[in-house]
Amino acid sequence: MTTRSEQNPIRVGVLGARGRMGAEVCRAVEAAGDMEVVAMVDSGDWMFDIADAGAEVVVDFTHPDVVMDNLRFCIDQDIRSVVGTSGFDEAKLATVAQWLEPKPELGVLIAPNFALGAVLSMRFAQLAAKYYDTVEIIELHHNRKADAPSGTAAHTARLIAKARTEANLGEIPDATTSDPTGARGGQVDDIRIHSVRLGGLVAHQEVLFGGEGETLTIRHDSLDRKSFMPGVLHGVRAILDHQGLVVGLENLLDL
Numbered sequence: 134m135t136t137r138s139e140q141n142p143i144r145v146g147v148l149g150a151r152g153r154m155g156a157e158v159c160r161a162v163e164a165a166g167d168m169e170v171v172a173m174v175d176s177g178d179w180m181f182d183i184a185d186a187g188a189e190v191v192v193d194f195t196h197p198d199v200v201m202d203n204l205r206f207c208i209d210q211d212i213r214s215v216v217g218t219s220g221f222d223e224a225k226l227a228t229v230a231q232w233l234e235p236k237p238e239l240g241v242l243i244a245p246n247f248a249l250g251a252v253l254s255m256r257f258a259q260l261a262a263k264y265y266d267t268v269e270i271i272e273l274h275h276n277r278k279a280d281a282p283s284g285t286a287a288h289t290a291r292l293i294a295k296a297r298t299e300a301n302l303g304e305i306p307d308a309t310t311s312d313p314t315g316a317r318g319g320q321v322d323d324i325r326i327h328s329v330r331l332g333g334l335v336a337h338q339e340v341l342f343g344g345e346g347e348t349l350t351i352r353h354d355s356l357d358r359k360s361f362m363p364g365v366l367h368g369v370r371a372i373l374d375h376q377g378l379v380v381g382l383e384n385l386l387d388l
């Protein structure tokens with residue numbers, strides 16, 4: 134990885150800088166010795182501040198409704214992006230990959246979750262998936278979260294579904310024939326997800342596997358938004374040396 138220093142810091146622009154995550158990112162970047170915040174942009178601010186300030190990497194923690202426009206802007210301006218904003222599906226990811234095609238030197242990291250424990254728990258779930266017939270996900274977040282299911286839960290579901298397909302597991306057995314209120318949850322790639330929103334929570338997830346006479350629960354808790362910062366800083370450093378679209382912090386870690 135390219136090493137940068139206090140004398141030659143990575144120039145970082147933060148989008149969503151006054152939000153819960155953006156403010157934490159500004160503090161973490163300023164506290165790191167090898168990078169500095171050169172632009173802080175929130176809703177209503179002038180986006181071109183990012184480019185005018187010479188940002189090399191933009192960190193985006195904004196809103197699912199605006200993140201695609203932000204990415205388009207950064208790619209057009211030849212600025213690398215580290216994106217934590219949720220709400221990506223396969224179609225949006227394909228669009229970003231397409232935007233990057235004419236700019237092969239640019240890197241974009243989109244990470245559903247930057248907390249190391251969350252990344253590990255997703256990997257553990259991926260490993261366990263082929264051994265259990267039944268699986269469901271419960272994600273629990275603060276009640277100011279805009280989207281459901283969480284990006285982490287959707288990503289986890291896709292990883293589990295892929296592992297099940299590779300292991301030739303069929304449909305998840307389920308006798309439910311009546312669910313008028315949607316009590317059995319939503320589905321991503323046929324994996325059921327239950328979303329809880331409660332004041333006092335930060336970000337939590339349980340993946341529940343059920344087999345013959347046993348269950349396995351893989352749980353992760355982010356108790357403070359500081360839990361995401363080592364992953365964000367790692368992403369900023371790593372994306373300088375990566376080209377194209379990287380989905381998931383696990384792809385930039387030696388797991």
Ligand SMILES: NC(=O)C1=CN([C@@H]2O[C@H](COP(=O)(O)OP(=O)(O)OC[C@H]3O[C@@H](n4cnc5c(N)ncnc54)[C@H](OP(=O)(O)O)[C@@H]3O)[C@@H](O)[C@H]2O)C=CC1
Nearest residue numbers: 149151152153154175176194195199217218219245246247
């Ligand atoms: N990948 C990860 O590890 C994590 C991802 N997230 C995700 O990050 C996103 C942000 O979460 P959080 O910080 O809690 O949300 P907040 O609502 O606290 O912060 C978002 C900020 O972005 C601002 N904003 C909205 N539109 C724009 C825009 N076009 N340009 C610049 N700024 C804009 C908002 O302003 P205003 O309020 O005025 O609209 C707000 O200040 C969510 O999608 C969340 O799911 C959160 C935690 C970890």
Ligand SMILES: O=C(O)C1=N[C@H](C(=O)O)C[C@H](O)C1
Nearest residue numbers: 219245246278283284285336
């Ligand atoms: O909104 C949040 O807070 C979080 N959003 C991300 C998600 O949707 O998965 C990551 C983390 O769960 C916190």
